[in-house]
Amino acid sequence: MKILNCPLNGPRNISEFACLGEVKTVPPPDAGTADWANFVFTERNAAGLVREWWIHIATNYVFIVDRDTLTEETIRTYRVNDPLLSQSLGPGGTK
Amino acid sequence: MPFKLLRQGFRRTKALDRILPVQQPLARNYDVIIIGGGGHGLATAYYLAKYHGIRRVAVLERGYLAGGNTARNTAIVRSNYLTPEGVAFYAESISLFKTLSIELDFNIMYSERGHLTLAHTDAAIRTSRWRAEVNKHLGVDSELISPDEIRRLCPQLNLSSKARYPILGALYHPPGAVVRHDAVAWGYAAAAARLGVEIHVDTAVTGIIKDGNRAIGVKTSRGTAHAERILQAVAGSSSHVAEMAGFRLPIRTIPLQACVSQPLKPFLDPIIVSGSLHVYVSQSSRGELVMGGSTDPYPLYASRSTLEFKEGLMAHMLELFPFLAEIKVMRQWAGIADMTPDFSPIMGVTPVDNYFIDAGWGTWGFKATPVCGKRLAEMIANGRPPKLIEPFALNRFQRFVQIGERGAASVGH
Numbered sequence A: 001m002k003i004l005n006c007p008l009n010g011p012r013n014i015s016e017f018a019c020l021g022e023v024k025t026v027p028p029p030d031a032g033t034a035d036w037a038n039f040v041f042t043e044r045n046a047a048g049l050v051r052e053w054w055i056h057i058a059t060n061y062v063f064i065v066d067r068d069t070l071t072e073e074t075i076r077t078y079r080v081n082d083p084l085l086s087q088s089l090g091p092g093g094t095k
Numbered sequence B: 001m002p003f004k005l006l007r008q009g010f011r012r013t014k015a016l017d018r019i020l021p022v023q024q025p026l027a028r029n030y031d032v033i034i035i036g037g038g039g040h041g042l043a044t045a046y047y048l049a050k051y052h053g054i055r056r057v058a059v060l061e062r063g064y065l066a067g068g069n070t071a072r073n074t075a076i077v078r079s080n081y082l083t084p085e086g087v088a089f090y091a092e093s094i095s096l097f098k099t100l101s102i103e104l105d106f107n108i109m110y111s112e113r114g115h116l117t118l119a120h121t122d123a124a125i126r127t128s129r130w131r132a133e134v135n136k137h138l139g140v141d142s143e144l145i146s147p148d149e150i151r152r153l154c155p156q157l158n159l160s161s162k163a164r165y166p167i168l169g170a171l172y173h174p175p176g177a178v179v180r181h182d183a184v185a186w187g188y189a190a191a192a193a194r195l196g197v198e199i200h201v202d203t204a205v206t207g208i209i210k211d212g213n214r215a216i217g218v219k220t221s222r223g224t225a226h227a228e229r230i231l232q233a234v235a236g237s238s239s240h241v242a243e244m245a246g247f248r249l250p251i252r253t254i255p256l257q258a259c260v261s262q263p264l265k266p267f268l269d270p271i272i273v274s275g276s277l278h279v280y281v282s283q284s285s286r287g288e289l290v291m292g293g294s295t296d297p298y299p300l301y302a303s304r305s306t307l308e309f310k311e312g313l314m315a316h317m318l319e320l321f322p323f324l325a326e327i328k329v330m331r332q333w334a335g336i337a338d339m340t341p342d343f344s345p346i347m348g349v350t351p352v353d354n355y356f357i358d359a360g361w362g363t364w365g366f367k368a369t370p371v372c373g374k375r376l377a378e379m380i381a382n383g384r385p386p387k388l389i390e391p392f393a394l395n396r397f398q399r400f401v402q403i404g405e406r407g408a409a410s411v412g413h
């Protein structure tokens, strides 16, 4: 059984969570449809380090996870306002 | 054949015919290079050589022949989809499958079973009726049937109204079939090789060589080769190979697990699918129950198996067939599925010239192997996609015209 360390609820069974997808840069509101289509659909889908949005379903708590999609290891979890997020410009997903 | 085998058994030398010729070094130039030696790549090579006279074709496979999702799927073939685009496409595949053993002179063990998609809720009944009407309109044999008719077709099912999720009806698709998946790949490979196609295993593509925006060749673990046209058909590795060519895809890579039980006497003729219970099952010609469910809950490139998958699957199996409680699971495995947001595939041209794509086959692409081969070959030969596959273009996501097949493609396969 996989355990994910939720910044609000602590370590919980991974079946209590859902993956919401890669962290991407949101286009400016006046961006063209091509940019928005890209933002909505296109994925980096890396084999390796990724940075993703996750949610703890029962408490509706959204946070950020760095994990490795080859080894299924969780590297680190963050609150969305964690200052570390901007420093360790994580492995992926930000482009 | 048994006598031939027996005689062979007493001989010292191995004289059985090779299916494929001994592998040679890569040539410097080909007309067409196909990246990925799964069913789709091999079928495309065959149709190129046989119907378009393009024989300087190389299929490059990273591992062993058809060892990806082609070797891992649960071999269900059907055409009872939801969208008109999907139904027309998969129906052509079924008609090709029916004569494929003759076409390839290779027994693919096509076994028509009938396919039942059980409905446990009013919403599922509505979707079944919708699918049945779209299917009939396009000449595909499907109908909504009642529990009494289900009992006639599959008396083993638990049809009690006291079940946790009672069965209210089913979408019945008589042409639903199971096919020997390895035989499909090997049949295409052997027939393509006889026509001069080169099949290179243990040959990983590591880079795409471009001249400006034009793809002109590939770098591989066994040297470099050039080609007029290149197709990528690499399923679980689609995003990775597209990145080499210089573009990104609307794909998330997620494992799909499956398992088989110990062999039992034949008792289950139709293929049974339950979307609400997230399970499907058929009995193989060896007697094993072949069972699967939905994809894993999050993206991953590891083909490990999990206890959660089996717990959920078995609990639901027992709701359908309570008498299987004592039966053991014998083998389990996973494949790496390339999932699109609309549960439809991606076929056609790409942002890179002379570089074509076949991807996004997720959990439903085995049944499309023949039609993909035929239509992708036509596309590569003519340089543009035929009408049948036009709706599945990569740029549909830029135009916001998706082909929503989730209701028909997900657990059902």
Ligand SMILES: Cc1cc2nc3c(=O)[nH]c(=O)nc-3n(C[C@H](O)[C@H](O)[C@H](O)COP(=O)(O)OP(=O)(O)OC[C@H]3O[C@@H](n4cnc5c(N)ncnc54)[C@H](O)[C@@H]3O)c2cc1C
Pocket: B035, B036, B037, B038, B039, B040, B041, B060, B061, B062, B063, B064, B065, B066, B067, B068, B069, B070, B071, B072, B073, B074, B075, B076, B077, B203, B204, B205, B206, B233, B234, B235, B236, B237, B241, B256, B257, B258, B292, B333, B334, B335, B336, B337, B361, B362, B363, B364, B365, B366, B367, B368, B413
């Ligand atoms: C458990 C499971 C059950 C399924 N059940 C069904 C079903 O019942 N019915 C159905 O229709 N579909 C089913 N599917 C889906 C189906 O298996 C696939 O969609 C289909 O087999 C895809 O075929 P393919 O030839 O595109 O891919 P593959 O067979 O995966 O072939 C792609 C090949 O590309 C190779 N490759 C990757 N990267 C490189 C590289 N860089 N260089 C060279 N080669 C490379 C891989 O090694 C692989 O062999 C199932 C899938 C799974 C995992």
